[in-house]
Amino acid sequence: MVYYGVSLNAGALAGDIFLNNIYAGMLEIASYVVCVCTMDFIGRRLLLTITLTGAGVALLISTIVNAFADGDESLITMGVVFAFIGRSLVSGSYAIIYNFTGELFPTVIRSNAIGFGAMCARIGSVLSPFIIGLQDYVSWLPNTIFGAVAVIGGLLSLTFRDTTGKPMMETIEEAELFHSGKDLSRRVAILNFIRQYY
Structure with missing residues (x-):
């Protein structure tokens, strides 16, 4: 939900939408590379917790900064930077979750478990455009929901056992x-x- 919500809501960011998408795409690729390269050293559980919780905190900071920007260009830019940080971190968590999910389940049920997890993830991605639509009524609500869900998901991922090694x-x-x-x-x-x- 958070990944698709932040990706689909890129048009709401200040600045040129085309440049924002280019920057976000470059950060997303870099995030994938960093997560893949560090997954075996940091551990799946800890890295998933860091990326999800960091994404949530960055989105919440972006929301707070944008709420108090009131036309101040430096605050608006800072809000966009934190939104980019949140998007790159949630992209990294997306790269980790499929590896981690596959390792948490035994071979006899692995494909069913990954399929069920992917189905539940699609429920979140279906909900994300509706959550984005809430900004027509309360401008700060969508990023607050996405940030809170990311923080909760990051903290809940600490309950899993680490499968690294x-x-x-x-x-x-x-x-x-x-x-x-x-x-x-x-x-x-x-x-x-x-x-x-x-």
Whole structure:
């Protein structure tokens, strides 16, 4: 919801819409590259939390700055800069989430889980134009909603277990062991040995 909301609402930013889209596109590509390169070092969960929470905070700051700009060009520019930061960070979270989702589920249900997650994400993307439409009534409301949802999503992602450097789960039993917090590597080796010879 946040990604599509911020992308579709680019026309509401101050300045030239074409230049804004070029800048936003360049920042989005850079964000993807940075997230892909740092995902294995920082960890999926922490990086997802940083990008989502940072995007939400940047969007909320942009909303506050724009509310008090009152024609001041420097404040308007600062509001656009924070909107760009929010968009690039939420783009980065979009790059992380599919990898992370695939690693959180075992092979036997992975495709169904990713499909269900993508379906739920489409509900958010369907809602985003309607949320953008609220700016006709209250100008600050859409970015406030997007910022709050991003912060909540970032904080909720801390509840997941980090999958960085962990073996991919193949069975439901392995997933139960992993999500219960027990040492997975030894049990996975035993399960693979049993599966291989029996």
